[in-house]
Amino acid sequence: MTGQQLSYAAAAGSALLLIAALGFQAAGYAPCELCILQRWPHVAAVVIAGLIWLTGRTRALAVLGLIAAATATGLAVYHVGVELAWWAGPSHCSGGVGDLARLTTQDLMTRLQAAPVVRCDEIAWSFLGISMAGWNALLSAGLAGLWVIAARKGN
Numbered sequence: 001m002t003g004q005q006l007s008y009a010a011a012a013g014s015a016l017l018l019i020a021a022l023g024f025q026a027a028g029y030a031p032c033e034l035c036i037l038q039r040w041p042h043v044a045a046v047v048i049a050g051l052i053w054l055t056g057r058t059r060a061l062a063v064l065g066l067i068a069a070a071t072a073t074g075l076a077v078y079h080v081g082v083e084l085a086w087w088a089g090p091s092h093c094s095g096g097v098g099d100l101a102r103l104t105t106q107d108l109m110t111r112l113q114a115a116p117v118v119r120c121d122e123i124a125w126s127f128l129g130i131s132m133a134g135w136n137a138l139l140s141a142g143l144a145g146l147w148v149i150a151a152r153k154g155n
């Protein structure tokens with residue numbers, strides 16, 4: 001396969017991950033804030049493949065695709081760590097509401113009502129003991145590998 005074809009394959013993988021995420025969302029699995037954040041690098045990868053198609057410049061753009069896939073991998077690994085309580089996640093999506101001692105009752109009620117319903121530190125779905133974030137990490141790492149090969153074979 002050429003570098004261009006590998007770039008398209010990697011972008012297709014990102015597109016499939018996005019479609020799967022939207023499918024889970026349509027099936028009732030509301031995404032948390034970290035889930036949504038993990039989607040953006042995949043969107044970038046699809047756009048980068050579009051730029052490769054338009055310009056024919058594979059090598060430099062494939063490096064950007066690699067950065068996008070590596071970012072998706074890093075965000076997914078971070079999310080897995082939050083889910084498994086290896087480290088704390090963002091307080092606004094891991095159940096925290098800030099310093100309670102300094103809040104008035106009205107401020108506390110306002111924050112609780114505005115707090116997101118979907119928590120980042122709870123696993124909503126898993127397959128073979130791996131959460132959606134875990135699958136995203138594994139698959140995104142594989143896509144990063146495709147981008148590396150595409151960059152090496154690029155023009």
